[in-house]
Amino acid sequence: MSERALRIRFDDVGKAYRRRHLKSFLLKDILRGLAREEDETDRFWALRHVGFEVREGETVAVLGQNGSGKSTTLSLVAGACHPTEGRVSVRGRIAPMLALGVGFEPDMTAPENAYVNASLLGVSREELTERLEVILRFAELGDFVDTPVRHFSTGMTARLGFAVAMHVDADILLVDEVLAVGDGAFQTKCLARIRELHDEGRTMLFVTHDLAAAREICTRGIWIREGEIAVDAPIEECLAEYQAFLDQR
Secondary structure, three states, X not given: OOOOOEEEEEEEEEEEEEOOOOOOOOHHXXXXXXXXXXXXXXXXXXXXXXXXXXXXXXEEEEEOOOOOOHHHHHHHHHOOOOOOEEEEEEOOOEEEEOOOOOOOOOOOOXXXXXXXXXXXXXXXXXXXXXXHHHXXXXXXXXXXXXXXXXXXXXXXXXXXXXXXXXXXXXXXXXXEOHHHOOOHHHHHHHXXXXXXXXXXXXEEEEEOOOHHHHHHHOOEEEEEEOOEEEEEEEHHHHHHHHHXXXXXX
């Protein structure tokens, strides 16, 4: 049996952000700033020396405390930012669920925004038309379907973004804490849809603080601690080590 296709690869990846400095107006201060441009003290490394591979069909929980580098990892996979060092390789259509509803046009209705959003994910108008009814029903917008999105609540906007991303036949799903949207019933529906996609063999990176959901959905875990990988192991082993760390705090 042939090895499953490689979907994501990080080769010694680092992502740095420059710390904020007060803008200088004097020429001597500007020149001094240029001279120290590469000074390491000016940099904050969100990730450093990160390397891993994810193959087709894997569902990987990305664990860690706030500020550990989890969301930066997903942003690098999505192409929303680029590594400062190392290389990120991604193969396949990506459906990022990182900031649901960002980019929606407020004066457009839900169907109109669904077409635009899907096109950005590489889905043709014909493909989206076939799925539009399912998407709108999943989003539970009720009588607001034909209302401009500017009148939506935050939850309604997020549900529409989630529904589109979950129904575009992506090869790779990037899920960042989106299960916090909606009530318990909607979250249950979201988890059921994620399980369906897992059973279909989709590849997924799943950022969550919900360890029970990670155990239910994922087969592998990557724990990121202070920008570096602390554990990369089967999900039960990773969860056990991460929970032990949390219990000590």
